[in-house]
Amino acid sequence: MLSFLGFVPYFCAMIRVIILGAGNVASHLYRILHQQTNVEIVQCYNRRNVLLDPMQSKATITNTYKQIKEADVYILAVSDDAISEVSGLLPFTDKLVVHTSGSAPITSISEQQRRGVFYPLQTFSKEKAVNFKKVPFCIEAEQESDFKLLWNMAASVSEKVYKISSLQRSILHVSAVFVNNFTNHLFTIGKDICDTHEVPFEILHPLIQETARKITEINPDQAQTGPAMRNDIQTISRHMDTLEDPTYRSIYQLLTQAIQIQHGKKL
Amino acid sequence: MLSFLGFVPYFCAMIRVIILGAGNVASHLYRILHQQTNVEIVQCYNRRNVLLDPMQSKATITNTYKQIKEADVYILAVSDDAISEVSGLLPFTDKLVVHTSGSAPITSISEQQRRGVFYPLQTFSKEKAVNFKKVPFCIEAEQESDFKLLWNMAASVSEKVYKISSLQRSILHVSAVFVNNFTNHLFTIGKDICDTHEVPFEILHPLIQETARKITEINPDQAQTGPAMRNDIQTISRHMDTLEDPTYRSIYQLLTQAIQIQHGKKL
Numbered sequence: 001m002l003s004f005l006g007f008v009p010y011f012c013a014m015i016r017v018i019i020l021g022a023g024n025v026a027s028h029l030y031r032i033l034h035q036q037t038n039v040e041i042v043q044c045y046n047r048r049n050v051l052l053d054p055m056q057s058k059a060t061i062t063n064t065y066k067q068i069k070e071a072d073v074y075i076l077a078v079s080d081d082a083i084s085e086v087s088g089l090l091p092f093t094d095k096l097v098v099h100t101s102g103s104a105p106i107t108s109i110s111e112q113q114r115r116g117v118f119y120p121l122q123t124f125s126k127e128k129a130v131n132f133k134k135v136p137f138c139i140e141a142e143q144e145s146d147f148k149l150l151w152n153m154a155a156s157v158s159e160k161v162y163k164i165s166s167l168q169r170s171i172l173h174v175s176a177v178f179v180n181n182f183t184n185h186l187f188t189i190g191k192d193i194c195d196t197h198e199v200p201f202e203i204l205h206p207l208i209q210e211t212a213r214k215i216t217e218i219n220p221d222q223a224q225t226g227p228a229m230r231n232d233i234q235t236i237s238r239h240m241d242t243l244e245d246p247t248y249r250s251i252y253q254l255l256t257q258a259i260q261i262q263h264g265k266k267l
Numbered sequence: 268m269l270s271f272l273g274f275v276p277y278f279c280a281m282i283r284v285i286i287l288g289a290g291n292v293a294s295h296l297y298r299i300l301h302q303q304t305n306v307e308i309v310q311c312y313n314r315r316n317v318l319l320d321p322m323q324s325k326a327t328i329t330n331t332y333k334q335i336k337e338a339d340v341y342i343l344a345v346s347d348d349a350i351s352e353v354s355g356l357l358p359f360t361d362k363l364v365v366h367t368s369g370s371a372p373i374t375s376i377s378e379q380q381r382r383g384v385f386y387p388l389q390t391f392s393k394e395k396a397v398n399f400k401k402v403p404f405c406i407e408a409e410q411e412s413d414f415k416l417l418w419n420m421a422a423s424v425s426e427k428v429y430k431i432s433s434l435q436r437s438i439l440h441v442s443a444v445f446v447n448n449f450t451n452h453l454f455t456i457g458k459d460i461c462d463t464h465e466v467p468f469e470i471l472h473p474l475i476q477e478t479a480r481k482i483t484e485i486n487p488d489q490a491q492t493g494p495a496m497r498n499d500i501q502t503i504s505r506h507m508d509t510l511e512d513p514t515y516r517s518i519y520q521l522l523t524q525a526i527q528i529q530h531g532k533k534l
Contacts, residue, residue, distance in 0.1 A: 079499075080499065080502060081501065103505065121470060121471070122473065125489075125490060127485070128481065128484065128485070138470070160473070168464065168466045170505070170509065171460060171461060171466050172461070172466055172471065173502075173506075174506045174510065175460045175461050175471060176457070176471060177493055177494065177519070178453045178454075178456050178519075179478070180471075180474050180492075181492060181493030181494070181495060181522075182519075182522040182526075183450045183478055183479075184487050185487075185491065185522055185525060186445045186446055186449050186450050187445075187446055187487035188487040188529065190446040190487075191487055191488070193441055193445070194438060197434075197435065197438040201442070202483075203403045203405070203429060204388070204442060204443060204446055206388070206402060206403060206427070207388055207389055207390060207443055208450075208479050209483075210390055211390060211451055211479070212476050212478070212479035214392070214451075215451070215458075215472070215475065216472050218394070219458070220452075220454035220455040220458055221455045221458070222392075223451055224448070224451055225390055225391075225447075227448070228444075228448060230346075232348075235370050238370065238437070239370075239441045239444060242438070247525045247528055250521055251445075251449070251525060252445075252449075254514075254518060254521055255448075255452055257514070258452060258518060259448070259449075259452050261514060262452070262455065
């Protein structure tokens with residue numbers, strides 16, 4: 001009769017989770033994991049004893065290591081620097097303890113535990129909801145059975161789960177700094193230039209969206225355009241005259257050079 | 268009886284257009300303007316006598332200035348450097364002649380003509396179709412009636428038409444170099460780093476999309492994250508160790524510094 005109610009997974013063991021940390025990643029993971037029928041968030045630990053979500057029960061929060069309960073997986077959603085310390089202070093051994101960091105190696109977790117990584121590769125802001133279905137999860141574990149548990153948990157949240165080693169993850173992280181952090185700073189500069197001259201920055205929004213969309217269809221190398229690519233010296237010099245901020249000038253010069261080196265133009 | 272056939276615009280003066288040039292902008296403008304019921308592309312001029320679209324009739328192409336026909340507007344979709352020369356060689360005076368450049372001033376067109384600008388602010392690749400409805404058009408003209416004609420033509424193609432002066436346009440163009448050209452180069456670097464270490468770059472696609480999408484909702488300044496923003500010296504130094512290419516290292520250092528200056532971190 002149950003089958004009439006819809007999809008009933010064969011193996012549906014509840015995964016008991018404890019989240020440690022109170023930052024953006026902790027909050028977003030809390031919200032999405034809380035919605036999963038195969039996940040139970042047993043408890044959350046953070047020093048300040050704060051709720052990760054306004055709907056969370058106060059009884060499930062602790063700021064005392066000794067009070068941390070039994071669970072299948074302990075998710076350390078803490079800063080990279082704190083992974084070693086927090087995992088070392090856990091009042092038990094031989095449990096599955098994972099971090100959520102893009103750059104810390106799996107070995108930054110205390111070797112007293114069964115170690116793993118549960119890294120959602122996305123940029124999280126406190127205020128903005130995230131569509132987790134499209135967020136790639138990079139999974140790593142020392143033991144095969146732990147890997148399967150993490151894979152199941154990730155796959156219940158996202159369509160994109162990858163087995164990624166610590167070395168590969170560190171490469172992804174460096175790359176992400178270029179395509180996300182640095183790119184966002186270029187957006188900040190673009191907006192500042194517009195604001196300073198009272199031009200609405202929103203005129204550039206469609207260009208920005210298209211720049212990002214394009215590379216899912218063609219190689220970014222092939223998508224390169226602009227005065228640096230064309231070696232359009234007149235325009236480059238006019239732009240340099242417009243820029244007053246010395247940092248903006250340095251960035252303009254360096255990236256123009258980099259594009260020209262990449263595309264074999266004369267400097 | 269005609270009204271039964273659908274929407275019949277009240278005022279529907281046909282705008283007769285001649286496109287000069289054979290690059291990406293010329294081809295894309297040809298295709299979109301050709302679809303408009305209020306636009307007739309009378310002729311196209313380019314030195315190599317090439318079609319702008321495989322469907323175009325050969326009879327509408329010329330490479331001889333003297334054969335250029337009568338039209339309401341002449342669109343110079345040529346390189347910035349060629350605007351002055353091509354507009355100076357036109358075998359008539361006092362016609363509406365516009366360029367499509369983001370950076371050239373309106374005065375780069377020969378003063379023998381009624382000058383204007385018809386600038387679609389988007390990145391065009393030969394191979395990729397463009398959704399013109401979302402492309403902002405920046406319009407400028409010396410005469411009010413010319414401005415109206417350009418506005419009508421732009422508004423038939425796009426939902427976003429802006430009156431933008433040459434000064435404002437030059438600011439937009441500098442800004443666009445940062446948010447489009449330089450950003451695309453950062454994507455190229457990110458892909459190269461992944462390729463070198465055999466990590467699939469596609470894992471970063473959702474992050475790139477989200478980075479671009481985010482700034483339409485929050486200020487890019489507020490969206491800044493990453494090791495530079497957190498002044499996470501350990502991660503920054505690990506990333507620098509990973510990067511071998513001297514240009515990538517310089518870019519990493521300069522943009523890290525720029526983010527820290529922007530956000531008042533200690534260097």
